[in-house]
Amino acid sequence: MTIQACEIGYEALQNRDWGDQAIALVDLATLPENAAPPPLPPFPVVARGDPAHPAATWFDAVLEPPFSAEMLLTGASRHPQAAAALVQLLRAIEPLPTALALPTESMAYGLLLGGGECARWLADRIPASMPAAPGCVHVQREDACLTLTLDRPLAQNAIDVGMRDRLYEALMVALLDPSITRVALRGKGRAFSVGADLDEFGTTRDPALGHWIRSRTLPALLLAQCSDRLDVHIQGACVGSGLEMAAFARIVTAAPQAWFQLPEVGMGLLPGAGGCVSVSRRIGRGRALLLMLSGRRINAQTALRWGLVDRIENHDALHEGGKGIDPG
Helix, strand or coil, rough: CCEEECCCCCCHHHCCCCCCEEEEEEEEEHCCCCCCCCCCCCEEEEEEEECCCHHHCCEEEEEECCCHHHHHHHHHHHHHHHHHHHHHHHHHCCCCCHHHHHHHHHHHHHHHHCCHHHHHHHHHHHCCCCCCCCCCCEEEEEEEEEEEEEEEEECCCECCHEEEEEEEHHHHHHHHCCCCCCCEEEEEECCEECCCCCCHHHCCHHHHHHHHHHHHCCHHHHCCHHHHHHHEEEEEEECHHHHHHCCCCCCCEEECCEEEEECCHHHHCCCCCCHHHHHHHHHCHHHHHHHHCCCCCCCHHHHHCCCCCEEEECCCCCCCCCCCCCCC
């Protein structure tokens, strides 16, 4: 099968003449005056043109800087199964309450984890020559504030299984104790977190077992329920599951040099630590797709403009306002 990534006309969408596409680009300026929303194919459809165009909302995203068509074409054509699963998931969970959207994300992630694209990435990946020491999560209670600090700075706070489980346990305490009115999530060192420990990827190859584990240990399940009390400060790298967790918070502040990335599609996967839910609800489905499909980094200024962070600051602080997620 030949997978393509190219410009596609409105008529081809309307007539379901999709071929073996991985992604399609549609020029909004070429739509006929009597155009109606076309059926969406099982792959991403990104529009070019004015985001205020009345037809812009018919499609999965509208192209905008710092992303280019080439980035999206490359991401989708190299990993068409991941791109297709991602966009179908984002469409499906948009109307769902968070409590239903998270297990739906987990099942889609498990599907890809057992697939060929992820298997090829795992086979090509070179493991770290000297694995980092296990990390920990420090838990400190001061009055009504519970502070959780990721402590694995030599690995840029890559989250291993032990840290994940410790986070889950600490968040359960916060959830069950109404006297805790603030939950602060921090990272020790130069980076907030580069996401899950890549050396642990693929250790659970059974998709059903992986989903079973995530449904009982995924911190996102509790972060969503604590989101109205959660604040996060980002310094340096905020990648993968680090960003996915942070996006649940009511308040996210970032240092000026912070940067953000969701690289999972390039691994034959999609964000599976709650990010398809948290990020899309913070910045919208379209921008979430651009970020995830391209795998490109964005800086703190772009994150602020998009609403991925609420303020740019050099220090931790509690502010009023911010965004949260309905725990559904």
